[in-house]
Amino acid sequence: MSFWNFLQQNWVEMLTLVRQHLSLVLISTAIAVVIGIPTGILLSRNKALRNPVLGIANVMQTIPSLALFGFLIPLPFIGGIGATTAIVALVVYALLPIIRNTVTGILGVDHNVREAAVAMGMTDGQILRQVELPLALSVILTGVRVAMVISVGVTTIAAAVGAGGLGVYIFRGLRQYDNNLLLAGAVPAALMALAADFSLGLLEKRFSVEGKVEKRRGGLGSKVAIAVLVLLVLLGAYGTWRARARGTASATAQRVVVASKDFTESILLAEIVAQSLESRGVVVERQYELGGNLPQDALVAGRIDLYPEYTGTAYTAILRHPPITDPRAVYDQVKREYAEKFNVEVSAPLGFENTFAILVRGADARKLRLKTISDAVPHARSWRAGFGQDFMTRADGYPGFSRAYGLKFADQPREMDLSLTYIALASNKVDLIAGNSTEGRIAALDFVQLEDDRRYFPPYEAVYLVRQDSLNRVPALREVLSKLANAITTDEMRKLNYEVDANKKAPVEVVREWIKQKGF
Amino acid sequence: MNDSNNSALVEFRDVSYSVPALPAPILSDLDLTVQRGETLVLLGESGCGKTTTLKLINRLYLSSSGQVLVEGKSTTDWDPIALRRRTGYVIQDAGLFPHFTVADNVGLVPSLDGWEEAKINDRVRELLNLVGLDPVKYAERYPRELSGGQRQRVGVARALAAEPPLLLLDEPFGALDPLTRASLQRQFVDLTKRLGKTAIFVTHDLREALRLGSRIGLMHAGRLVLLETPENFLKSDEEHARAYLETLKLQVDDEAGGSK
Numbered sequence: 001m002s003f004w005n006f007l008q009q010n011w012v013e014m015l016t017l018v019r020q021h022l023s024l025v026l027i028s029t030a031i032a033v034v035i036g037i038p039t040g041i042l043l044s045r046n047k048a049l050r051n052p053v054l055g056i057a058n059v060m061q062t063i064p065s066l067a068l069f070g071f072l073i074p075l076p077f078i079g080g081i082g083a084t085t086a087i088v089a090l091v092v093y094a095l096l097p098i099i100r101n102t103v104t105g106i107l108g109v110d111h112n113v114r115e116a117a118v119a120m121g122m123t124d125g126q127i128l129r130q131v132e133l134p135l136a137l138s139v140i141l142t143g144v145r146v147a148m149v150i151s152v153g154v155t156t157i158a159a160a161v162g163a164g165g166l167g168v169y170i171f172r173g174l175r176q177y178d179n180n181l182l183l184a185g186a187v188p189a190a191l192m193a194l195a196a197d198f199s200l201g202l203l204e205k206r207f208s209v210e211g212k213v214e215k216r217r218g219g220l221g222s223k224v225a226i227a228v229l230v231l232l233v234l235l236g237a238y239g240t241w242r243a244r245a246r247g248t249a250s251a252t253a254q255r256v257v258v259a260s261k262d263f264t265e266s267i268l269l270a271e272i273v274a275q276s277l278e279s280r281g282v283v284v285e286r287q288y289e290l291g292g293n294l295p296q297d298a299l300v301a302g303r304i305d306l307y308p309e310y311t312g313t314a315y316t317a318i319l320r321h322p323p324i325t326d327p328r329a330v331y332d333q334v335k336r337e338y339a340e341k342f343n344v345e346v347s348a349p350l351g352f353e354n355t356f357a358i359l360v361r362g363a364d365a366r367k368l369r370l371k372t373i374s375d376a377v378p379h380a381r382s383w384r385a386g387f388g389q390d391f392m393t394r395a396d397g398y399p400g401f402s403r404a405y406g407l408k409f410a411d412q413p414r415e416m417d418l419s420l421t422y423i424a425l426a427s428n429k430v431d432l433i434a435g436n437s438t439e440g441r442i443a444a445l446d447f448v449q450l451e452d453d454r455r456y457f458p459p460y461e462a463v464y465l466v467r468q469d470s471l472n473r474v475p476a477l478r479e480v481l482s483k484l485a486n487a488i489t490t491d492e493m494r495k496l497n498y499e500v501d502a503n504k505k506a507p508v509e510v511v512r513e514w515i516k517q518k519g520f
Numbered sequence: 521m522n523d524s525n526n527s528a529l530v531e532f533r534d535v536s537y538s539v540p541a542l543p544a545p546i547l548s549d550l551d552l553t554v555q556r557g558e559t560l561v562l563l564g565e566s567g568c569g570k571t572t573t574l575k576l577i578n579r580l581y582l583s584s585s586g587q588v589l590v591e592g593k594s595t596t597d598w599d600p601i602a603l604r605r606r607t608g609y610v611i612q613d614a615g616l617f618p619h620f621t622v623a624d625n626v627g628l629v630p631s632l633d634g635w636e637e638a639k640i641n642d643r644v645r646e647l648l649n650l651v652g653l654d655p656v657k658y659a660e661r662y663p664r665e666l667s668g669g670q671r672q673r674v675g676v677a678r679a680l681a682a683e684p685p686l687l688l689l690d691e692p693f694g695a696l697d698p699l700t701r702a703s704l705q706r707q708f709v710d711l712t713k714r715l716g717k718t719a720i721f722v723t724h725d726l727r728e729a730l731r732l733g734s735r736i737g738l739m740h741a742g743r744l745v746l747l748e749t750p751e752n753f754l755k756s757d758e759e760h761a762r763a764y765l766e767t768l769k770l771q772v773d774d775e776a777g778g779s780k
Binding site: 110112113115116117118119120121122123126130131134135209210212 | 578580600601602603604605607609611612613614615616617618619628629632662664678688
């Protein structure tokens with residue numbers, strides 16, 4: 001499909017994402033201005049506070065955005081899933097440039113001018129309003145401009161906490177190996193950053209002393225800048241209004257918040273529950289594509305009711321037990337501990353496993369006659385490996401895996417986004433990756449899964465994690481979950497994944513067909 | 521104002537000023553009375569305390585000991601804002617607000633004092649004419665569009681705007697070329713005579729002091745070492761005064777030698 005066709009088919013959704021993106025950026029920048037400029041003014045007058053406060057703002061800006069989202073989710077009022085959390089995080093990032101430039105701008109006012117102002121008998125407030133702020137304005141605007149451009153970038157990550165925006169396309173594009181989606185997310189974001197940079201840059205000039213002289217001579221720049229800004233603000237306001245209108249419509253009926261992790265299979269499993277609930281008259285709010293540990297945090301904090309998980313992941317990554325290989329033992333232990341620790345119930349297994357699949361290119365496997373991981377060990381010394389962040393760090397991931405097989409690679413394995421590892425393997429950038437066994441692209445890209453002949457990887461049975469209070473509140477939930485017990489085979493799951501990842505069908509459609517076929 | 525000519529407008533009583541960072545006081549035991557209507561020039565090298573003396577008058581600084589009185593009232597008893605609005609202040613490079621037009625700069629203190637707009641406009645026009653700038657041509661310009669001499673004129677006009685009884689001038693003509701400088705000095709003498717203003721003028725240039733001052737206060741290392749009329753200053757035997765007069769002679773000799 002050409003990019004042009006893609007746009008023709010998806011422009012409505014894309015505009016919605018642009019609007020969400022814009023309103024997140026504008027609201028957060030506006031809040032940061034309202035907090036940041038007075039703080040900057042205060043710091044320009046209070047030397048003792050200056051360095052500590054700027055230091056804190058500095059540190060806040062170094063927190064990785066996904067980690068910050070993670071901290072925020074369990075917090076009352078400012079946390080949760082969705083736009084609020086994203087805005088709080090964006091404000092945190094936008095504050096530093098605004099505060100710093102306000103301080104720099106005010107302190108940078110010519111000493112002679114300030115002394116003249118004092119000597120003319122101006123009060124501190126008059127000096128601030130009539131002399132310091134006007135003279136610092138273009139420097140302050142530079143800060144706002146930097147903050148806004150940063151916000152446009154960070155907002156793409158806000159998709160990971162369900163805040164929407166163009167990041168939705170970028171994450172989806174990475175996952176589905178789809179350049180159209182990547183472009184549809186990245187190009188408007190880049191244009192937005194450029195537009196913000198350009199229009200605020202013009203405003204900055206307009207408010208500089210040089211700009212004042214220009215303006216009297218009838219400059220055009222400021223008019224363009226103001227027009228662009230007004231347009232941005234109106235679009236943002238409209239987006240916010242639309243979002244609010246939608247939000248209130250569904251707030252009444254019995255509601256279940258269904259969430260998923262940020263990969264296709266998780267979305268499909270969540271969608272299966274969502275559609276099953278909807279056919280039973282329950283209102284479903286979808287919070288898909290949450291990154292990292294966010295689904296777990298959100299579930300425990302009661303921000304979501306349910307999400308699909310794997311027993312092995314729960315056992316090792318969340319409960320932090322050393323990996324074991326008996327599926328029954330893992331399931332029982334997980335079920336017991338989740339009930340005790342989190343008041344969360346673990347559903348019956350769905351019928352398939354999604355374990356780590358050690359993958360090599362089909363050509364290599366055939367040439368070298370590779371069947372098992374042990375077969376690959378002698379060749380690995382001349383190979384490079386690429387693994388997702390997850391695999392590199394978890395207890396049942398790379399460290400234990402390489403020890404169990406005595407694996408050594410030519411270099412330290414590359415750590416990259418999981419979906420990128422498939423691309424890296426296909427394009428010969430790496431020679432071995434750890435993918436998912438139900439990944440639809442395995443066959444499509446002609447990869448071969450090497451058998452785990454030493455039984456290293458623990459079992460990863462798919463289950464749903466549900467809050468106990470949600471089960472009590474919504475009886476239909478238990479009914480749906482019992483229907484789904486043992487209902488999906490590994491082959492079926494691979495096919496569903498393939499429909500989305502390779503055939504580019506929408507998960508909603510794929511799930512609808514599957515449910516019809518199954519006769520639920 | 522002429523009939524109160526002989527009463528003191530500014531008085532220093534045994535004033536010292538020091539800052540913690542410096543071991544020696546910047547100003548020591550200053551006793552000085554400035555009469556209404558006179559132009560007192562404070563003369564001295566950089567760092568002798570003459571600017572400090574000026575800033576003690578409009579309370580940009582507060583004395584460490586002793587008393588500074590303006591119109592008979594200690595500066596510590598004045599509301600600093602009221603005191604400064606009654607005191608015109610002109611500094612080197614004028615200290616004009618770069619984001620204000622010439623008219624806004626000149627009309628600043630009247631507008632702070634809440635004058636009506638029409639009255640401010642009249643006053644601005646009057647003052648620009650007074651300092652020799654055509655209001656039609658210059659009122660709406662920004663300081664960066666003026667020459668150094670023009671900026672300095674605007675600085676003087678701004679200081680005069682709210683009709684303060686006292687003018688403080690800190691090397692206002694220091695950065696100007698000799699011709700512009702001479703022209704502004706002549707105008708300044710004219711103005712102070714015509715308006716009957718009291719002025720305290722800081723400079724390190726003896727010729728300027730001789731040209732402008734009704735009295736000259738010579739300062740050295742934080743002390744007032746001589747206070748005389750220009751005529752008596754020329755005849756003085758005081759060592760620092762002699763050193764200054766030597767430079768005058770040298771300059772004259774140089775100029776004479778050059779013309780041969």
